Amino acid sequence: MAKPPTNKRILEQQFSRRATILCAVQLGLGGVLAGRLAWLAIAENQKWQLLSESNRLQLSLIPPRRGLLLDRTGVPLASNKSVFMIDLLPDRLEDADKVLKQLAELLDLSADETDRLKTDLEQALDHQPVRVASDVEWDQYAAVNVRLPDLPGVSPMRGFSRHYPAGAATAHLLGYVGAPSREEYEKTGDPLLMVPGMQVGKDMLEKTLDEHLTGKPGARRAEVTATGKVVRELEVRSDTIGKSVQLTIDGGLQTYASRRLGTQSGSVVVLDAVTGGVLAMASMPAYDPNSFSDGISQFEWDMLSQDERVPLRNKTLQGLYPPGSTIKPITALALLNENIDPDETVLCTGRINIAGGTFHCWRRSGHGVVDMNRAIAESCDIYFYVMGIRVGIQPIADMARRFGLGERFLGLPVPYQYYGTVPDPAWKRRRYNEPWEAYDTVNATIGQGYLLANPLQLAVMTARLAAGEKTHPKLLAAKEAPAAPLEIDPRMLAIVRQGMEDVVNGQGTATRARLPLPNIKLAGKTGTAQVRRITMAERRRGVRSNASLPWKLRDHGLFVGYAPVHRPRYTVAVVIEHGGGSGAAYPIASDTLLYLFDERQAMKRLASLENGWGGGIEERMAREAAEFAARTPSD
Structure with missing residues (x-):
């Protein structure tokens, strides 16, 4: 008979079963772990290796350098400089x-x-x-780098910043660059706009040519610690600089024109009458685009935005002014086109009654007997009143449009153009729902009333007068701007051109604008545009009254011209806001054209003027107005 198992035997059997189960579990877990390790080490080796590398390595994009903006001789107007940011x-x-x-x-x-x-x-x-x-000093840059572990979210880097060698002289021409805004990123979704140090065009040519100027980004791979501190750079792929753009601008002339404007508020535009190339497009006062590229302070912004001379406005394209008497050559062409005899005379006594109203000539005593040539040369208002009423406004408006007034110049790489007004009966009915009146025609014949133009349009008007072709302005050297015929009788143009030549070289209103060169003559037309209605008492005081008025109540001064007279090559238009009369404009025009024919003499003249410009702008303008009033009348 078998013996029953003892307690010891039972315990040994129970332990053996438990040990077997535990061993099986351990073997199972070991197999799972071994399989998982094999899966990670073999099947997912590449994935985890990349993740490990990403923790050890830092990959970043290098913002691309922008292409250069060059003047017509290849000198950079906008370049890039290496900076710490x-x-x-x-x-x-x-x-x-x-x-x-x-x-x-x-x-x-x-x-x-x-x-x-x-x-x-x-x-x-x-x-x-x-x-x-931007453009941080080395010691400051180093101080930030040393403290990076305590400055999470701070990214110091060495990169490139936009640099404008001429500063404010090219601000309204080239514009400026800056960091992309939230709106710009949301509009395009381009991840490159989120790269630290990236700059995009914000205004004028920098903005309109942005896609062309922007290059391709580079890349940098560096080894970093767990806190993000760079241990060493492993590989750098350089960025590709954007394409450079050559302009028609003459850099030296652009700077000269800006300096010649000095503290005056206004614009100077110079065109090549043959090609239509814009050689200078100065607008002053202006801002320093280098400050905008680096990030302008609120204090600087407030100063610029609150200045009554509006340095943030591009006066060449956004400034609209009554052209004053600079329109008279166009009015004369309209008269000739309507078969008005240029030898027919008008008696100017200084005033005339038209449609129940009294209209005055700028010369209180009148000009006497005046034909078309003398009317242009001496800027007789009464002549144009009488003849303008005879032919009506429509021929004058049509001729003004033919010469570029009211025109938007297509093909110019600019983000905006204010193209003013050329009024006629249909325009007034559409705008004010009122009929055209005789006094509207009287005002339009001498460039007042509703008629408005910007300085570029005045320069194009003059180029078309000088060349006899429908010249189109251009800013890009590679772009063609073919001219079309004006379809105006050359004999008519000759009559008007002779009047403009006599403005400067005869007994006209700008004899002091003559070029100090023996074989080169300047032809032109002066203009004074009122910004308010003049009282009879002020009319008796004449131009001297402007000097005593607040700046914003003074007349605008204008001048348009071309040289040489017989084979015109360069045309100029100058507008001086509240300059007190044309005497503020034509010396600037004369000196600017002199720069193109004799740079040394022009620079000598400029140095002499700058040395004598002591005191504030109010004192200088008052002195210039008094000097002008003493030497010659203003139309």
Whole structure:
């Protein structure tokens, strides 16, 4: 009979079963772990290797350098310079106020600059970089780099910033660049716009040619620590610079014209009458585009935006002015086209009654017996009143449009053009629902009333007069701007041109504008545009009254001209806002054209003027107005 199992035997059997089960479980877990390890090491080896590398390596894009903007001789008007920059990355900022406080101490940021950064951070996307400072000194850049572990979200880098050698002289021509805005990114979705240090065009040629000027980004791979500190750079692929663009602008002339304007508010435009190339397009006062590229402070912005001379406005394209007597050659052509005899005379006594109203000539005592030539040369208003009423406004308006007034010049790479008004009965009915009156015609014949033009249009008008062709302006050297015939009788043009020649070289209103060159003559036309109605008492005082008026109540001064007289090559248009009369404009036009024929003599003249421009602008303008009133009358 078998013995029953003892307690010891039972315990041994139970332990053996448990050990077997435990061993099986361990073997199973070991197999799972071994399989998982094999899967990670073999099947997913590449995935985890890339993740490991991404933790150890930092990949970043290098913003591309912009292409150069060159003048007609190949001299850079806009280039790139190597700078140290500091950016903020909003999605990596942990305590923005703390970081900004430290950066303000390290970079000597003002309270205004700190406030600007706070505003920019609020408006930026989480991954959109915000520029703190550009062109940072080396010691400041090094100080930021040393403290990077304590400055999360701060991105110091070495890159390129836009540089404008001529500064304010080219501001309204070239525009400026800046960091992409949130709206620009959301509009295009281009990830390149989120790269720290990226700059895009914000105004004028920088904006309209942005796609052409923007190059291709480079890339940088660096080894970093767990905190993001760079240990060493492993590989760098350089960026590709954008395409350069050559302009028709003469860089030296552009700077000269801007300096010649001095503290005056206005515009100078110079065209090549043969090719239509814009040689200078100066608008002053202006801003420094280098400041805008680096990030302008709120204080600077307030100064610019509140200045009554509006340095932020491109006066060449956005300024609209009554052309004054500069329109009289066009009015004369319209009269000739309507078969008015140029030898027919009008008696100018200084005033005339038309349709129940009294209209005055600029010369209070009158001009006496005047034909067309003398009317242009001495700018007799009464002659054009009488003849304008005879032919009516429509022929004058049609002729003005033929010569570029009211025209938007297609093909110019500019973001805006204010093209003014050439009024006629249909326009007035459409605009004011009123009939055209005789006094409207009287005002239009001498460039007042509703008639408005910008300085570029006045320059094109003059180029077409000089060349006898429908000249089109161009800014890009590679772009063709073929001229079409004006279909105007050359004999008519000859009559008008002779009157313009006599303005400067005869007994006209701008004899002091003659070029100091023996074989080169300048032809032109002066203009004074009123900005308010003149009282009879002020009319008796004449142009001297302008000097005592507040700046914004003074007349605009204008001059258009071309040289040489017999084979015109260059044309110029000058508008001086509230300059007190044409005497503020034609010396600038004369000196600007002199630069093209004799640069040395023109620079000598400019140096002499700049040395004598002491005191404030009010004193200078009053002195110039008094000098002008003493030497010659103003139309």
